[in-house]
Amino acid sequence: MAYSALVLLMQTLDKILHPCPQISSLKEKVCYLLDFLEDSSEKCTSTITDLEGQIRDAAYEAEDIIESHLAKESLSESSTSFWETFCSTIQNVLPAFRQRKVLNHDLEMEIKHLWKSIEEFEFILDSFFKIKKGKMIELLRPVTESLAGARLSRTTSCGQRAMVGLNEDFLKIKDWLTGSSSSREIISIVGMGGIGKTTLGRNLYEDSLIDYHFDTRAWVTVSQDYHWQGVVKDLWNSIALVKRESHDVLVLGYYYRRVWHRFGGVIPQHDEVCTEKSAESVYKCLKGRRYLIVMDDVWDTKFWDDVRRLFPDDDNGSRIILTTRLSEVAFSSESFSYIHDMNLLGFDESWNLLCAKVFGEECCPSELEKIGKDIVRNCKGLPLALVTIAGVLSKRRTQDYWEYIARNVKLGVNGNDDRLLEILSLSYNHLPHHLKACFLYMGVFPEDREILVSRLIKLWVAEGFLKPLYSKSLEEVAEDYLEDLVHRSLIMVGKRGHRGEIKTCIMHDILRDLCVKKAKDERFLLVLNRNARNLPEVGYTEYRVSIHSHILRVGMHDSRVRSFLYFAENKSSNLSLSFARFRLLKVLDALTITFYEFPTQIVELVNLRYLGLLIQSLFGLELPAAIVKLKNLQTLILIEDMYDFDDAVLRLPSEIWEMPQLRHLSFKRGLLPRPSRERLDRENSFDMAHLQTLSGVKNFKCRKEVFRIMPNLKKLGISYVFGNREKRSSYDFSSFVYLHSLETLILSFDDREHWKDILMNLAFPSKLKKLTLSGCRIPWSKMTIVGSLPNLEVLKLKESAFEGRVWEPEEGEFLRLKYLLLDRIHLRHWKASETHFPNLQQLSVFFCFELAEIPSAIGDITTLEMIELYRCSHSAVKSAKLIEEEQRSLGNESLKVRVK
Structure with missing residues (x-):
């Protein structure tokens, strides 16, 4: 975890507003080590493994000291900075340490420890320079004779492998291999480690019909640490064993051994004679023949570019199979014909x-x-x-x-x-440095838990695993990391949203076990899952703690724990925590613990970045103004369990606007005060530029000047329930257009009242992709304000969002809409055709008892995959089934109708 420890340390160093020269020097060293780790190939990590542990420990130690003093300064009114003391002391470091004239003992020891960490980085840096100097020689070293022989012995063993559960896969790929297509085609078999890719490939390779169909075959195990020379040689040896091309092989083998011994086992970079002769010979041997090549365990996306010139395309039905854990490898070949995803066994x-x-x-x-x-x-x-x-x-x-x-x-x-x-560890060892921490973090979640991606990403951001990119937000970087882990078959997709985004993900239990074991070995995470009411005190070395059982008390004495996550299912358990001991805590996720009031000690945890609490209150709750002390807070999730009274709300203090690092605010019914007009009128008085999510707020005042201070807001969810004395005229619903980055908007109105008088000026920003409206009672004639949105992909209309008996969409609207939901809409006639929703993929109709029918022309939408009805009129159900039958008669088997 050296890389993630360095990223965290760099983020901490960036918080020091006026760093002394020694701290600036430390930042330079950290930057260099980060660049080195990023640039170093996974294939060379064996040479720096020992130093990575030293980097991790030194980074953790330095971060502990710095974070501790940043927290003290944040809570103290003293004007004297630790960094000033540190700088002045270091100038005369030995006299100060010996005479102890200025410093007290504790401060002296802390300065010594920080200085020791800086010296440790000096030592590590010297070691890395030595590694870098010898790195090129190491990279030029090809596969040894013994390794090639080991490969050959593995790949040429005979005998049919167990095919249980793979028969369907076997027959499907076998038909493709012997199919009528004459062009050279490539198939990629993709799946997680241990799922049976090699077994399937080996059985195909050794099948008697395959042997008869192809003139020659070759099997090469590529693996992570492949070398061009080794791949070519293994190809030759494999061909020789199958077709006994003995003369050419002996000549090549003699030449290869002469070059190998001449240079003492190291082939110089400038001498490409052997490699080029080998490649030319392989090509000539395959030329004019129908061949099958299996390249097993491919990890590098550049591999196909390296080997493609070895394989002639004579339009004679030759085939190439690649097995890989990485879907990106499968797509790296421009001419791939088929990708076969392996599934777990039933x-x-x-x-x-x-x-x-x-x-x-x-x-x-x-x-x-x-x-x-x-x-x-x-x-x-x-x-x-x-x-x-x-x-x-x-x-x-x-x-x-x-x-x-x-x-x-x-x-x-x-x-x-x-x-x-060992086999599953290959997937972890091959991960780039920036993905390892993200992968190990999956171990914090309980076994067999479907993980909400939005929550996971917020945690990744708060933990500091993500290195910022100029062109992307941290959340967008996290989405890329997640997709990468999915493509590497380390994480499986649970559910995707209607726009194709990953909503939930899951991890195979055995891979999760690997996560937990590796995380513990790396001192990255401690998972407590034993059925015990109390546990002994967590030691000083644990960095993150995740509790999965009903533990009522956890003791921690001045712990270095940075993250505490509690996942017990029983929400009635009330965990006893002494927050004062979590002095360096960054993440507190306790959404399954019931608190009966807001724990006031939390406001002293000034390093906190993520806070998730469940609070039970009868008639409402008021958040203390002192929460403004949490200057580093990025995510605040408060789930309020209260009676369903209009006044039972979570009241937030106006100081919430003075927390500039906030990125995500999520409540159930949060009453958020509007910033004072006087301060809004002053330029740069508020800065909420990081805020991306604001959901679960009640009766939020929509004003241009308020939206101006949150220019990067992407998701907004508001509910409106006004009392008799509420002045509705103070709400301006045309102001949403000033949220230029908004992608998701959820608006809910109490449908017992009529809102037409104040919603007639409703307007939306052009970037909006997902819109949910409820209780608005807007006439269908005003639907153009929604249909004209150029980027809208998901539209959910609930609880009389629009009213009227007839809806007839306009031409040229809803051009990108993929999902449409009508839920409790009092609509009688819907006049629509394929031209109104040209890209619709799913239509869901719930509790629409008055809808006479689903328009028959809806079935002509070429992209439509699903029509879903729940508790609708018999005539609407009948019309949907008729659409399905008509499409089947036309040969369209992709459209499904589901009725509940």
């Missing part, structure tokens, strides 16, 4: 695979069947896990032993056979 397939491995052709004894099936469920469909645990179970087929393994199945998978952990 329960029956998993059980059959386990039985095949443990018992062969025999049946499982009845006394072991129930236990065995429990073990299978814990393997969650991952073939490598099943094969690994089968090796453990086959050692002793007794009921007592199997019951023991069932109780400790993860020990059996991850402990007794290190092969599974």
Whole structure:
């Protein structure tokens, strides 16, 4: 975790407004080390692994000292800065330390520790210079003879592999390999580590029909640390074993060995003779022949560019298979023909695979069947896990032993056979430095938990894992990181939004176990999941703590813990925390703990960046003005559990506008006061430029001058419930147009009242992509204010958002709309065609009892995939089914109609 520790330290150093020369020098060293780690290839990390631990420890130590004093200065009214003292002391460091004339003992020790950290960075930097000096020699070293031989022995072993659960995949790809297409085609088999990519590829490669169909075949295991010379040589050796091209191979092998020994095992960079001759020979051998090449375990997107010239395209039906964990590798070939995604096994397939491995052709004894099936469920469909645990179970087929393994199945998978952990660890080891912390952080979430991506991204940002980019927000950088982890098959997509964005993600249990183990080894995260009411005090070394059980008390004594996350399901448990001991806390996520009032001690945690609390109150709650002390707070999530009274709200102080680092404010019913007009009129009086989310606010005053101070707001959610004495005329709903960055808007009005008089001037910004309206009671004739939005992709109309008996859309509107929801809309006739919603993908109609029918022309929308109806009139349901039947008769099988 050296990289993430350096990123965090750099963010901390940036907080020092007037750094002394020593601190500026430290920043330069941190910048250099960050650049070095970013530029260094994953293939060279073995040479710097030892130093990475030193970097992490030194960065943590320096950050602890600096953050501690930043917190003290923030809470103190003293004008004397620690940095002034540090700078003046360091100028005469030895006399000051020896004579102790100015400093008290504690301050002296802290200065010593910080100076020691700076000296530690000096030492590390010297070591990195030495590594950098010798780096090029290391990169020029090709694959050794023994490694090539090991590769060959792995790739040429015969015998059919277990095909349980892969038969459908096997037949599908086999048909493609022997298909009628004459052009050279490429297939990529993509999936997480241990899912069976190599097994599937090997069975295809060794199939008798495949052997008969192709003139020649070759298998090469590429792996992470591939070298051009090694790949070419392995290709030659594999071809020789299959088709006995002995003469050419012997000549090439003799030439290769002569060059190898001549240069002492190091082929100079300028001498490309051997490589070029090898490439030319491979090309000539394949020229004119129908060949099958399997390149297993490809990691580098540039690999295909390196090898493509080896493979001639003679329009004779040749095929190339790549197996990879990274979907970006699959797409890196411009001429790829087919990408095959591997899926986890179902329960029956998993059980059959386990039985095949443990018992062969025999049946499982009845006394072991129930236990065995429990073990299978814990393997969650991952073939490598099943094969690994089968090796453990086959050692002793007794009921007592199997019951023991069932109780400790993860020990059996991850402990007794290190092969599974080693193979899955390759995915982690290959990660770029900037993704490792993000991956390990997935371990904070409980097992089998579908993770809300919006929450995950906010946590990543607060933790400081993301290095800012000039052209993107931190949240956009986080989205890119998440997509990268998905493409590497380390995280699976749970749900996608209607605009294609990832809404939730999940992680295979065994990969999560890898996360937790690696995180603990790296001192990155401690997960407490034992069923205990109390735990001993967490030590000084834990950096993040995630609690998954109903623990009522956790002791921490002046801990360095930066993040505390509580995920117990029982919301009635009230965790006892002494917040004063969390002096360096940055993240407090306690949305499953019930607080009965706002914990006032929290305002002393001035380093806090993320705060999520659940507060239960009968008639409302008022947030203290002292919350303004949390100058570093980025995310504030308060879920208020209160009676459903109009006055039962969360009242926020006006000081909330004086917290410039805020990025996300989310409430259930938060009453947010408008900034004073006098201060709004003063230029630069407020700065909420970082604010991106403001949701769950009640009766928010929409004014141009208010929106002006939040120019980067992307998501806004407001509900309006006015009392009799409320002056509605003070609300200007045309002011939304001044939110130039707004992408998501949720407006909810009490549908018991009529709002037409104040909503007739409603207007929206042009960047809006997602709009939800409820209770507005706007006439359908005014729908053009919505339909004309050029970027609108999702529209949800709820609870009489529009009123009238007939809706007839205008031509040229809703040009980008992908999802349309009509929920409790009192509409009788809807006159629409494919020209009104040219890009619609899903139509959902809920509780529309009066709607006579779904317009038949809706079925002619070429992009439409789903029509969903719930509790609608019989005539509307009948019309939807008729649309489905008509489209099927026209050959359109993609449109589905779902009725509930």
